Amino acid sequence: MASHRKSRTPGTGVTGIRTPALATAALTSVALLSQTAAAAPSDDGKPSLEEVERKVGDLYRQAESATEEYNGVKEKTAKQRKQVDALLDDVAKRTQKLNDARDELGSLAATQYRNGGGGLSDTAAFLLADTPQDVFDQRQVMDRLAGRQKDAVDDYVTQQSETMKKRQEATQSLETLTESQNDLKTAKATVQKKLSDARALMSKLTAEEKARLAAIEKNKQEEAARKAAELAEQQAAREKAQEEAAARQESGSPAGSGSSGAAGSTTTAPSAGSGYTAKAEKALAFARAQIGKPYVWGATGPGSYDCSGLTQAAWKAAGVSLPRTTYDQVNWGTTVPVSQAQPGDLVFFYDDVTHVGIYVGNGMMIHAPKPGTYVREESVFYDGESAIHSVVRPA
Incomplete structure (x- = not known):
């Protein structure tokens, strides 16, 4: 990442999520697959909490896929x-x-x-x-x-x-x-x-079950924050190694044997350049201004957004015309490793590429999650590390 960009303290991103109070109840109603142990089967034929949670998660994913098709x-x-x-x-x-x-x-x-x-x-x-x-x-x-x-x-x-x-x-x-x-x-x-x-x-869940879902969601956010902090550390190490290598090159001294290892990967993404950084800052400024606005499927603003509607509008503010759907946006730029994501890059999720957010740095992104939630900033690992499909630099 560019050295002139002010970095944030790793691990503090989730506490800064700006979500209206009404979103708390909404988050409990859209919690995805639990990372906890499975509950005991229900003796009255009623689906268990975990089964309901899994089904709800699947339905919201399917709805998001159908939204992109729409x-x-x-x-x-x-x-x-x-x-x-x-x-x-x-x-x-x-x-x-x-x-x-x-x-x-x-x-x-x-x-x-x-x-x-x-x-x-x-x-x-x-x-x-x-x-x-x-x-x-x-x-x-x-x-x-x-x-x-x-x-x-x-x-x-x-x-x-x-x-x-x-x-x-x-x-x-x-x-x-x-x-x-x-x-x-x-x-x-x-x-x-x-x-x-x-x-x-969700309407069939008791207050106690909804409270359990809220606890599960909190645990997921904490785990996502931990992974975001790890990514931020890795990226900081990579940036430091690149700065040291550049300094050695300017001084004419040979490269150290261990400097490149700190970066964590032998694959190097193409440099974003100052032109991209300037556009990315405009896109991110627009995205931040939308935080707190509701997710509405098929919406492109200005009062509400779906995921690809938000990223399209953000980059339009930077003078870049992205396609409308996640399926097309994922092919609109250069794919880079997650470890080398820079602010402004698009982060795509799931094998069928049905969700997207805009990277802000330190393992965090701004996105419109799903119906019942609001545009917010959170970890790119909000739904697990395996959910990330790819990272694309759009300009």
Whole structure:
């Protein structure tokens, strides 16, 4: 990490989590898989606390996955809506041009009718034909048309062909849009069902069981804080080793044999550079300003966020346009080892990459956890070390 960045004291991050008082009850209702020993089976057929906790955790994870799918479909639908609107606007303009060309032919036909003593003119025959192309293909008719008439016919045929083509494109786009809108409704219903099931399970817990869940959550936070402190120490050691190596290089003295070992890894991530640091500071300043705002699935601000909505908005404040979903954000940059994460990097979670937070340093991140919680700062190990999928430097 850059030496000019003010570091925080390792191990103090969790005590500084800014969460509204109402979030305490919410945290108990969304506690994930317990690290404690399994409870004894219930004799009344009722699921044990650990079973309920595990099921609730699974439902919230599934809801988060469905939320990312919803976000992707919603973004796709919005793009298709714009395409359809543009096509319909184009069709309207081309229809007006076609009408203008038809009016020109009508005017010519009327003039020929008056000048020809009331007989049906070639232009009128063309205009009134069931399929104008049939008349157009009769070369002898076209040969008799004057220059202005020929231009008018050519313009009419061109406008008719282009208008029909655009109408077909618009029809196909509307069909695709309808399919996407149906997919959007399905994805939305899936999220709502998962959340409803989770709330139903939690509503059956007694006050004592909810208190036990709160205790489990507290133990998890303490363990996460310990791991965050370890990561902070490792990163501090790496930074010190890099500074010492740079100093030796400037002085021309040989590198010490043990200096690189303090860093803890032989894999070195590419340097972020001052340009990245400046952008990361802007992204983090935005993210910190959102702390305390509620998680709402599918939300991108400014009053509420889901996980990828928060990271997208934070980096947008730094002038970097990230994709909407975690599935796309994870491929938007350079992957670096967790031990070399720097402030501003994106931390992704779970094998299916359904959650993301923004790293702030010292093993901590800012993220929008899940429904019922608020944007907050906490350890990147909040759900266990194995939950971390990857770290990506987005710019």
